[in-house]
Amino acid sequence: MATPLTDQEKRKQISIRGIVGVENVAELKKGFNRHLHFTLVKDRNIATPRDYYFALAHTVRDHLVGRWIRTQQFYYEVDPKRVYYLSLEFYMGRTLQNTMINLGLQNACDEAIYQLGLDMEELEEMEEDAGLGNGGLGRLAACFLDSMATLGLAAYGYGIRYEYGIFNQKIRDGWQVPASYFQSFTLLTLFCGLLVHHINVGDYIQAVLDRNLAENISRVLYPNDNFFEGKELRLKQEYFVVAATLQDIIRRFKTTKKGVPGRTSFKSFPDKVAIQLNDTHPAMAIPELMRIFLDIEKIDWDTAWDLTTRTFAYTNHTVLPEALERWPVQLMEKLLPRHLQIIYQINQAHLDNIVALYPNDMDKLRKMSLIEEDGGKRVNMAHLCIVGSHAVNGVAEIHSNIIKTQVFRNFSELEPNKFQNKTNGITPRRWLLLCNPGLAELIAEAIGEDYVRDLDELQKLNDLVNDGTFIRDVSKVKQDNKVKFAQYLEKEYPVKINPASMFDVHVKRIHEYKRQLLNCLHIITMYNRIKMNPTAPFVPRTVIIGGKAAPGYHMAKMIIKLITSVADVVNNDPVVGNKLKVIFLENYRVSLAEKVIPATDLSEQISTAGTEASGTGNMKFMLNGALTIGTMDGANVEMAEEAGEENLFIFGMRVEDVAEMDKKGYDAMAYYKKIPELKQVMDQITSGFFSPKNPELFKDLTEMLFKYDRFKVFADFEAYVKCQEKVSKLYKVTFALQHLCKVFICLLLLFLIKKLLYISPFSICTVSNSLM
Secondary structure (H helix, E strand, C coil), X not given: CCCCCCHHHHHHCCHHHCCCCHXXXXXXXXXXXXXXXXXCCCCCCCXXXXXXXXXXXXXXXXXXXXXHHHHHHHHHHHCCCEEEEECCCEEEECCHHHHHHHCCCHHHHHHHHHHCCCCHHHHHHCCCCEEECCCHHXXXXXXXXXXXXXXXXXXXEECCCCCECCCCCEXXXXXXXCCHHHHHHHHCCCCCCCCCCCCCHHHHHHHHHHHHHHHXXXXXXXXXXXXXXXXXXXXXXXXHHHHHHHHHHHHHHHCCCCCCCCCCCCCCHHHHEEEEEECCCCCCHHHHHHHHHHHHXXXXXXXXXXXXXXXXEXXXXXXXXXXXXXXXHHXXXXXXXXXXXXXXXXXXXXXXXXXXXXXXXXXXXHHHCCEECCCCCEEEHHHHHHHCCCCEEECCHHHHHHHHHHHCHHHHHHCHHHEEECCCCCCHHHHHHHCCHHHHHHHHHHHCHHHHCCHHHHHXXXXXXXXXXXXXXXXXXXXXHHHHHHHHHHHHCCCCCCCCCEEEEEECCCCHHHCHHHHHHHHXXXXXXXXXXXXXXXXXXXXXXXXXXXXXXXXXXXXXXXXXXXXXXXXXXXXXXXXXXXXXXXXXXXXXXXXXXXXXXXEEECCCCCCCCCCCHHHHHHHCXXXXXXXXXXXXXXXXXXXXXXXCEECCCCHHHHHHHHHHCCCHHHHHHHCHHHHHHHHHHHHCCCCCCCCCCCHHHHHHHHHCCCCCHHHHHHHHHHHHHHHHHHHCCHHHHHHHHHHHHHHHHHHHHHHHHHCHHHHHHHXXXXXX
């Protein structure tokens, strides 16, 4: 059972989590019992914890419904310009606690549940994560929904509510094993072409069968992150979501108040509709809207194209070539022949413009075409998005510069004003109020609760930079979070955790460019140093790595196996003791992130410079008081510029250095021969030290590192190890802990919330013109 609040703690409760009033508590208890009895048809004698969870969820939903209806009525009356966010992924996580916080019901619900003799944490843990996304792209979409709602924007998110979201990761004998439900892929190959509705009774059976086949479209989320897999089902999913979305958008556009004739002209369509494409996955919305304008609404081509380009804006999320969507013309011709015809016509007009501007430049014509012809005809979906949108944005300053000067340079030179930057952000409601209530309340007690909506209020924290009491309180919150997470780890894993050790955390999708391998090499280096001199001073560390590998990504799964194999050796070596522990977090997801992030001391953001578009985990960690060790990549660059590089642990090559190395050639063997500790680590892996039963287990990994490592792990190894030594040196000094808190308060929190979180939600509005 949760420990009841003391009278002093109750007096300290603040309005950001809702005021506990007798009336509120009584109403919530009444609603809870009503739903338990009449919705779930249970009483306290037979109800299970799951029943109690649903009774609470229904009770909270009652408070949400009224607001929802009033909002829709208001929009119906004032008819504002609406933002439509199209995404194949929305990584929502859990909803119950987030809703209670946003409605100001959290504390009242806590009290009501306590008075009913139940445990709120137990009920919250009953909820499964809504895992309708793979990683950063889907989580960004979820944060945008939260931020847009908080800002009162007339905005809607459109996606697919998959029956099976991101898979539950299981680690068995150190390997990631696939979830059984992926067998459902065998059922997904039967749907063919566009649906034909059979109306007569004789076709009833066939109609039912057709419906079942159609429902397969929304059966499962494709589990790949930053990798394009050109499967037929995926294209059907992409078209399905945009076709359904546009029907709803146009229905709403045509609808007006009672007694007023509906809209018949589309002249004002871009003034009332802004559609943001979250990467290229919903790119088929462009030819679909053109099809509707041309074939259904009978609008001429030039007018339809003008309306379309003024309506759409496009967010690019990656520069990795393997992640860019290129659909085979043959497949598109089979499934969507009319749309391919429209794409050809869009491309012809586009190329005519290029020829007029750059006569006789066939190379530019080839590079800018929507249709690629090398190795078979393919539709370049990024090119379609650029040509069909009035604005294109990257998701961090460095990323936006790369797409302008490298990836899409020809398009940027043609229309420089079309390209802009919108740095990603996160919602402070989930990533501070929800996951770190101790810190959120501490800030509110110090400066008031207005900062939740007006983040400029955080500037008041500057007055507390030398307040010893406040600094100690911040440190205590961090330590309490670490103790709580250590208890969770000890319950889930057979490892004893030292809460006083540095919690060094690296959680994100497993990918070569994110360089979990570099972290693993450093772990082995620390292990070797302890073994070489067991009595030497060593700052204790608990290294926590987590993330999922796409089921078809062999190298990523091998990286997980290496990490778990190293962990087995390190954690069971009596010489190492509690100086170093390694944990691989199984099934990393949003709800687990909410546990680990507030407890983190050091955040690992170590991708090769120029490969991570932005990253948002970096923001979540620093918002919760962790410092960052990282490269100058993605949003790390802007974080370092704002807070000062001296307040982050920055190491390694910059983008220019990587480009120069690509020109000269990367020689991994030279680093191996030059750096003794690197040589020792690689020799251990190669010889089977971490896989004695199968010495060649990691041959694929070692060959990749030596022969074709695109992400240059060895090149940054020495700088990374030296930077980690600085981290340890700072951590072990007692005064340094207070210094970290000061840096956090004065620079990082203010920067992250104000610059990234507060401004970022407007990226949709800015990209898609004004809202109203």
